[in-house]
Amino acid sequence: MCTLSWQYQADGLHLVFNRDEQVTRPIALLPQTVTERGIAAMMPIDPQGGGTWLAVNERGQVWCLLNDYASLKSKPAAGGRSRGLLVKQLAHCANRQQQDAIMQQDKLQGYAPFNLLLFANWQEPEQWHWDGQQLKQYFAVCSPVSSSGRWPRLIPALRRWYWRAKVSPATTAAQLLEIQRTAKPINSFIGIAMQRASTQTVSTSYVHLHAQGASLKYWAGHPRQQSQQATCEVALSWSQTCPPRYSGFQPLALPAVLAKTLPQVAAKLPIWQMRCLQHCLAERQLNQALRQLSQQPDQHFCDGALQYLGVIPQVIACRWPAAHSRPVFVCNHPTGGLDGLLLIALLQKRYPDLQVIANNVLQVVAPLASFILPVPVFAKPAAAIPQLTTAFASNCPLLIFPAGRTGRRNAQQQIDDGIWAKLAVTLSLRAQRTLTLLHIDSHNSRLFYAIATLRNALHITTNLEMFLLSREMLKPAVKQPRIFVDIPMHPIELEALADSDWQRAQRLKQRGMQLPVIYKEQQDAAGYTSCSRRTR
Structure with missing residues (x-):
């Protein structure tokens, strides 16, 4: 039973964590810096299990663990593996590949249900949810995250409602800490700082991540007994830096964009037509969103945009390419601009130097x-x-959409983005790069496809539905899209797909459309997602 909350401010990330435990459980050891396998991490230690619920390592990662009582079907068996040891192990991994090897569904058997969050590189956290049988991964998760042994769905929902009602962009770190120490909403039975007959909040941790490193302040005991002075304070410097970038707010102006990209068209457009285009493309609404999102670091922009849109993506992957393999990611293009936000938010968490091969018009969005x-x-x-x-x-890791156009419904009512260009395949083989296929399982609104169908029926060549893409992004038809990650394909495997690069590109497209079915069949058959590649 815990509550974790966080907020990004001008001076970095502020994170506050209440640990709720049985009053009979041994008191945790004060936070200390532990070095294992060459990686230093600061963490409090649970003397009973030997693990921890909060760890900050020198690579700029913060790992947070919360028990999941909503998924608990029965009382945990005695002698089960401690979830805290999992956090300790992850915090001392040298790279994401080692962490990925640990966070595999078949390796989590024996652990009771949990939610595990990872903060890195000034971005919103990744979240792994283990229900005891199945592992799911999400990103762009919103603060706060909470758990409760009693009424495990209602009480966390009330805490989230209260926290979000009280917190605004102007909230200070001291106010965040004060909210975490309150018995509200209603009373201490369900409060953020809870206190019941046998369980209560036993400690509060405050983590501040900044450009040079991190500090951890720790208060032992229930917040009612805590003094203003922290019981313990530990600091850690980064071994590798990832300084935040700020581009600030730069409004979008369609006339200026057209004048730069299509000067001949811009010169011929009457003012009334330009105004109509600005309205259709929702320029005012886009600038409102940009003004709010540009207050955060550029690395946070895509995560913030997904939260602004209310989108919580799920990731289905069993293996990621190593950064040193110079990966190229190719993906379908079902919804338009939202696809780019999804994939940048996902990939930059693992590959901070990611480059997206895209329309030069997108450079007008300064944080991108x-x-x-x-x-x-x-x-x-x-x-x-x-x-x-x-x-x-x-x-640099690269991302490209080989179709170059947004998908429409085909005769089988599938979202089909058309013929894939061979360029990504050709250049990947020439440069001997690893290629990884991604697939976004999502779609636009019925109106978008209805206009496309009507336009084709009337033999209108102008893509009228494209004028709706800005509005489709601002009001996504799918709030929980799924992103499937295929097994990395080495150059020799890519070359063996077909006889020509054009054929190889179409094979990749076909496999991408089959990935949701392939993953489901493998999971149903084996009980967990297999990493084998099978053609259909």
Whole structure:
């Protein structure tokens, strides 16, 4: 039973964690810096299990563990593995590949249900939910996260409602700490700082992550007995830095964008037509969102945008490519701009130097400009080849949408983004890069596809439905999209797919559309997601 809350402010991440436990449980050891396998991490220690519920390591990662009573079907068996040891093990891993090897569904058998959150690189946390049988992963999770042994769904919901009602962008770190120490809402039985006959909040931890490192303040005991002075304070410096970037608010202006990308069209458009386009593309609503989101670091922008839109994506993956393999990610394009937000938010957590090969128009969104490798879509395609060749020859992880267009419904009512270009395959083979296939399981609104169908029936060549893409992004039809990650494909495997690069690109597209079915069949058959590659 715990409550974790956090907020990004101008001076970094502020995180507060209440640990709720039985009053008969041994008192935890004060936070200390522990070094194992060459990685230093500061954490309090549970003397009974030997693990921890909160760990901050020198790589800038914060791991937080909460028990999940809503998924608990029966009383945990005696002698089960301590979930706190899992946090301790993860915090001392040298890289994400080692952590991924631990967070596999078949390796979590024996652990009671839990929620595990990871904060890194000034972004919103990744969350793993283990219900005792199945592991699910989410990202762009909203604060706070809470658990309770009594009324395990109602009480956390009340705590979330109270916290979000009290916290605003102007809330200070001291006020966050004060909210975490309150017995509200209602009373101490359900309060954020809870106190019952046999269980209560036994400690409060406050973590501040900043550009140089992190500090951890720890208060032992129930908040009613806690003094203003922390019981213990520990600090840690980063071994590798990832300083926050701030681009600030730069409003979108359609006339200026058109004048830069399509000057001839912009010169011929009457003012009334320009105003109509600005309305159709929801320029005012987009600027309202940008003004709010640009207050945070650029690394936080995509996560913040997903939270602003109310989107909570789920990730289904069993293996990720190593950063040193120079991965190239290719993906379908079902919904438009939201696809880019989803994948940047997901991939930059693992690959901070990610570059997205995309329309040069997207550089007008200032917080995204550092991620965009611009391609002049309205110029001759051959003009972009030298720039793309240089990008593939580099070591930066790359993301590309081979279709280059948003999907429509085909005759089988599937979301189909058309023929995939062979360029990503050709350049990946030439540069000997690992290629990983992604698939976003999502769609746009019925109106979007109805207009596309009507346009085709009337033989109208102008893509009228494209004018709705901004509004589709601002009001997503699917709030919980799923992102499937296929097994990384080495150059020799990619070359063996077919006889030509064009055929290889179409094979990748076909496999991507089959990934939801393949993963489900493997999970149903084996009880967990297999990492084998099987063609259909």
